[in-house]
Amino acid sequence: MTIVGFPRIGENRELKKALESYWASKSTKEDLLSVAKELRAKHWSYQNNLDFVSVNDFSLYDNMLDLAYMLGAVPARFKGLEGLELYFGMARGTKDATACEMTKWFNTNYHYVVPELSSKDTYKVDISKIAAEYKEALSLGYKPKISLIGLFTFIGLSKIEGCACVYENVKKAYIELVGELAKLDSKVVIEFNEPIFVKGKNDLYVHIKEVYDEIADLGVKAIVTTYFEHSTEATSILLDTKIEGLGLDFLYGSKNLESLEAIAKSGKKLYAGVIDGRNIWAADIETKLKLLKHISSIVPKGNITLSTSCSLLHVPFSKEQEVKMDKEILSWLSFAREKIGELELLEAAFRDEGNKKVLKALEQNKKLNLDRRNSSKIHDKGVQERLASLTVKEREGTFKERIKVQRKELGYPDLATTTIGSFPQTPELRKLRLDYKKGLIDNITYETGIKDYITECVKFQEDIGLDVLVHGEPERNDMVEYFGEQMKGFVFSQNGWVQSYGSRCVKPPIIYGDVSRPKAMTVEWAKFAQSLSKKIVKGMLTGPVTILNWSFVRDDLARKSVCKQLSLCIADEIDDLQKAGIKIIQVDEAAFKEGYPLRAENIKEYETWALECFKISTSVARKETQIHTHMCYSEFNDIIKTIEAMDADVISIETARSGNELLKIFKSTGYANEVGPGVYDIHSPRIPSVDEMYKQILALLEVLPKEQLWINPDCGLKTRKWEEVKPSLVNMIEAVKKARG
Numbered sequence: 249m250t251i252v253g254f255p256r257i258g259e260n261r262e263l264k265k266a267l268e269s270y271w272a273s274k275s276t277k278e279d280l281l282s283v284a285k286e287l288r289a290k291h292w293s294y295q296n297n298l299d300f301v302s303v304n305d306f307s308l309y310d311n312m313l314d315l316a317y318m319l320g321a322v323p324a325r326f327k328g329l330e331g332l333e334l335y336f337g338m339a340r341g342t343k344d345a346t347a348c349e350m351t352k353w354f355n356t357n358y359h360y361v362v363p364e365l366s367s368k369d370t371y372k373v374d375i376s377k378i379a380a381e382y383k384e385a386l387s388l389g390y391k392p393k394i395s396l397i398g399l400f401t402f403i404g405l406s407k408i409e410g411c412a413c414v415y416e417n418v419k420k421a422y423i424e425l426v427g428e429l430a431k432l433d434s435k436v437v438i439e440f441n442e443p444i445f446v447k448g449k450n451d452l453y454v455h456i457k458e459v460y461d462e463i464a465d466l467g468v469k470a471i472v473t474t475y476f477e478h479s480t481e482a483t484s485i486l487l488d489t490k491i492e493g494l495g496l497d498f499l500y501g502s503k504n505l506e507s508l509e510a511i512a513k514s515g516k517k518l519y520a521g522v523i524d525g526r527n528i529w530a531a532d533i534e535t536k537l538k539l540l541k542h543i544s545s546i547v548p549k550g551n552i553t554l555s556t557s558c559s560l561l562h563v564p565f566s567k568e569q570e571v572k573m574d575k576e577i578l579s580w581l582s583f584a585r586e587k588i589g590e591l592e593l594l595e596a597a598f599r600d601e602g603n604k605k606v607l608k609a610l611e612q613n614k615k616l617n618l619d620r621r622n623s624s625k626i627h628d629k630g631v632q633e634r635l636a637s638l639t640v641k642e643r644e645g646t647f648k649e650r651i652k653v654q655r656k657e658l659g660y661p662d663l664a665t666t667t668i669g670s671f672p673q674t675p676e677l678r679k680l681r682l683d684y685k686k687g688l689i690d691n692i693t694y695e696t697g698i699k700d701y702i703t704e705c706v707k708f709q710e711d712i713g714l715d716v717l718v719h720g721e722p723e724r725n726d727m728v729e730y731f732g733e734q735m736k737g738f739v740f741s742q743n744g745w746v747q748s749y750g751s752r753c754v755k756p757p758i759i760y761g762d763v764s765r766p767k768a769m770t771v772e773w774a775k776f777a778q779s780l781s782k783k784i785v786k787g788m789l790t791g792p793v794t795i796l797n798w799s800f801v802r803d804d805l806a807r808k809s810v811c812k813q814l815s816l817c818i819a820d821e822i823d824d825l826q827k828a829g830i831k832i833i834q835v836d837e838a839a840f841k842e843g844y845p846l847r848a849e850n851i852k853e854y855e856t857w858a859l860e861c862f863k864i865s866t867s868v869a870r871k872e873t874q875i876h877t878h879m880c881y882s883e884f885n886d887i888i889k890t891i892e893a894m895d896a897d898v899i900s901i902e903t904a905r906s907g908n909e910l911l912k913i914f915k916s917t918g919y920a921n922e923v924g925p926g927v928y929d930i931h932s933p934r935i936p937s938v939d940e941m942y943k944q945i946l947a948l949l950e951v952l953p954k955e956q957l958w959i960n961p962d963c964g965l966k967t968r969k970w971e972e973v974k975p976s977l978v979n980m981i982e983a984v985k986k987a988r989g
């Protein structure tokens with residue numbers, strides 16, 4: 249048995265702290281490296297009973313970046329740098345060079361650094377990182393298995409400039425790298441991570457056989473592992489190569505079962521991904537055993553190695569520190585360390601059926617799963633009945649009819665100005681919320697603090713002349729957590745951190761049961777903010793699909809059903825808001841696109857229910873209530889029909905970094921609803937000039953008419969400082985005035 253990888257951020261986020269202290273020049277390189285070394289040793293110690301410990305799954309920042317660095321695939325703008333300066337320079341930028349882009353790792357919330365490959369590059373292989381970690385593991389008495397991103401995934405996820413020779417050059421360097429690794433030991437085991445294969449065929453498919461044969465010829469034991477979906481097309485090619493074995497995800501890619509006969513015939517080893525690496529629920533060992541029995545009825549038992557469905561990177565470290573969580577719910581969970589325990593139990597049950605101790609553990613596991621299924625904490629009859637009788641409605645009136653009423657009622661001008669919702673989260677604000685949470689201050693003090701912020705925020709927006717105002721979201725720590733904390737069916741861990749990128753971690757809410765909204769979640773703050781101004785203040789909500797996509801979701805109910813429950817809560821909130829006199833309501837769907845399935849054939853289904861959910865939420869809005877939505881993307885080419893069908897009166901999107909090129913899809917498809925393309929990038933501290941935004945607005949006007957356009961920043965302002973926000977928005981208003989003129 250084995251795992252694909254272990255989380256590296258540390259039980260108490262030691263790596264995060266060490267990195268940030270190093271970046272702030274508060275500690276030395278040696279300090280950082282020694283923390284890293286300790287973490288590796290600690291994490292390997294948990295893998296002691298496995299066939300291997302995973303080496304090179306550790307990274308100071310990201311594994312894609314590691315590989316780029318090891319291959320010497322360095323963008324020209326970083327030339328001259330070396331060592332950690334180069335490595336972190338590529339990740340975070342230097343004063344002279346912008347950082348490499350970052351993007352989501354398949355359909356997870358982990359972000360990798362995107363390598364840039366150009367035909368002008370020359371490569372220089374350096375395996376010292378892996379060699380050192382390999383030796384470390386050996387010296388501690390472990391049997392290492394090297395985790396390495398496969399060539400096809402590496403190239404497939406890179407930004408490529410130039411001709412086909414890029415592939416040839418990178419391949420040459422990659423083979424050289426594996427050749428160097430082969431010299432580390434007599435039979436080095438390397439697990440090549442090739443999740444790109446789950447996306448189906450691409451241009452490079454024709455090279456799979458040649459590359460993996462060449463790799464096997466170098467004398468390494470090569471395992472090629474895919475995850476997050478099935479990889480049927482690649483599997484059939486890989487079985488025809490000289491590799492030792494194949495790792496497949498049987499949980500998120502059950503179609504992989506169809507490859508079993510061929511695997512058996514090939515005689516290859518099978519690394520069977522059966523323990524969930526992406527979710528946090530305790531395994532139902534009995535079901536897993538059934539799955540394994542099926543697998544082993546086709547592939548010989550001796551050829552099967554039990555594994556996780558993917559790296560455990562995507563789950564928190566351990567539930568040991570969750571002392572505050574409801575004990576019953578806690579017993580249903582399993583984080584990375586506990587998952588290794590499950591693997592051990594499953595292995596024992598699989599190989600040693602009659603063992604008394606194992607039988608007892610199986611009984612316990614069975615009881616646990618039965619208790620969970622029957623627990624009154626999970627089931628809410630009211631919610632279930634409401635869901636059963638639910639029909640998805642359209643909004644009242646066509647967009648044309650609605651917008652006529654709204655324009656009259658709301659009275660905003662063409663090129664109306666607004667923001668996306670949040671204003672700067674100051675240290676004082678964070679302290680206020682924390683003090684309140686800890687019980688250090690009373691309700692009144694807290695409320696006064698929040699109201700003061702809202703008052704100032706509204707006043708500022710009035711002063712500079714924004715058309716549609718917001719309250720600024722001072723009461724929210726996070727756009728999902730804020731709502732999750734107020735709904736039934738959610739639980740929050742204290743220490744359930746998962747790496748998002750580099751040193752950044754998120755603590756996803758856990759949806760364990762039927763979801764409902766005991767009372768209004770945002771109405772009081774919205775009402776207060778509206779009472780301060782004659783101008784319209786937008787109500788601000790997070791959409792159901794985004795709440796779902798940024799949470800750990802229960803595995804005993806279909807995702808779409810969970811999402812529908814969330815949709816009803818948001819619908820009720822919209823209704824309460826409009827009854828309270830809020831005339832514009834924004835439903836953020838920042839993570840709508842993130843939930844898209846990896847395989848084209850599954851997209852339709854997702855789109856159907858995600859769209860339905862948005863509609864369940866927003867169709868309660870009256871004709872004259874204007875619904876906005878916001879998405880942190882610029883690329884809408886492939887989803888424009890769905891966006892159109894969502895039928896939000898106004899959508900604000902991120903275009904600041906991509907110019908108006910990507911906006912053209914809204915024109916070419918005849919998208920009729922109003923659009924607010926971001927006119928400046930809030931992800932950077934830079935203050936955009938009037939002129940630059942004026943030009944940006946003119947560029948937008950070339951694509952869409954002024955009646956259809958809103959002017960706003962490209963995302964919420966919470967990560968920025970007031971010193972940046974104030975002049976930026978003043979300039980934005982100035983630019984709009986100039987454009988109107």
Ligand code: GLN
Pocket residue numbers: 668669670721727788836838878879880963964965966
């Ligand atoms: N309303 C949210 C904000 O302004 C939206 C954040 C987001 O899109 N990620 O912070």
Ligand code: ZN
Pocket residue numbers: 668838878879880962963964
């Ligand atoms: Zn955004």
